Amino acid sequence: MTPASAVAAVPAGTTAAAGETLTFTDVRVSVPTANGPLQILGGVTFDVPAGAVVALAGESGSGKSTAMLSVLRLLPWGAEVTGSIRYGEREVTALTARQLREFRARHARVIFQDPWSSLHPMHTLGQQLIESARSADPALSKRDARRLAVETLARVGLPDPDARMAAHPHQLSGGQLQRVMIAMALVARPTLLLCDEPTTALDVTTQAQILELLRELNRDMGLTVIIATHDLEVIADFADHLVVMYAGRVAEQGPVARMLAAPRHPYTWALLGAAPARQRGTRLLPIEGRPPRLDELPPGCAFAPRCVFAEAQCTETDPQPLLVDPATGHRTACVRVQQQEGRTA
């Protein structure tokens, strides 16, 4: 498969992006365990077009965080990565320690689910924002970094930003802290923002506000956003592209509108369920059975044991992603779809 052809047009309304395309090609991640290396990502290929919002969805343990955090090489101790992760001209897997530090500080920033664990409780927000800005641009004076921090707090919608610079994290609500986390990322003027379930810890109203903010930043600044999520609303209303993961692989990927209207993979059907009738705040549907243990993957398609359509050949062949719609880059890894299409590549 040619990853470049998976790039679909960035929808109208998205301003020219300052960033670059992020391309995963056959990315595999293994971690050491007492029983030897365990593959937790099994050959992941997808593109994140510059300026797009891409949602990674799947049940717990499907590899969303691993795929996303592999961009920053924030992986479990001893993890081995093969394949390629390119951000524009940069091969992320080959960066030296110094280049990686610079990449993390200036270009690609991450926001986690729990803002409390990402902020230092004893330091003021101002101290932490200034430090974040200067880690990205050491030439920035303290005074300029402070101005940038205040402007950025205002941009993310924190009331009274000047006074908030002296506040400590415990003085803010969860939603306000998540805004601060976004500001911590933005003061570095990154082009890529990685969000690991950024709204899961928040109430529904605050979730919507944070998503709206992220979408605005995406539109106004051309910020490329990858978001790992269990939330159907995030996928339907927020993302441009959807990558559905199962057992450390990509089951299906394509533009959100097409994926919601015409999913081809039975796992996507099951996950999205009655997508047109979805309600605000709904999460992806639970599916009968459980994902397989990664050290006991079944032969053939990993989803076959839970798939209501599985046939004998599904347990014999490990399906590779097939381009089912060249116009949109929609790809599906399913033996039955290969049969319906009359081709495997």
Ligand SMILES: Nc1ncnc2c1ncn2[C@@H]1O[C@H](COP(=O)(O)OP(=O)(O)OP(=O)(O)O)[C@@H](O)[C@H]1O
């Ligand atoms: N150090 C490790 N040793 C063994 N297994 C690991 C290790 N790190 C991650 N895993 C396994 O890798 C799989 C993928 O985990 P990952 O966190 O990427 O999934 P996820 O889709 O983001 O899940 P969640 O939605 O729960 O965050 C999980 O089954 C996890 O148990």
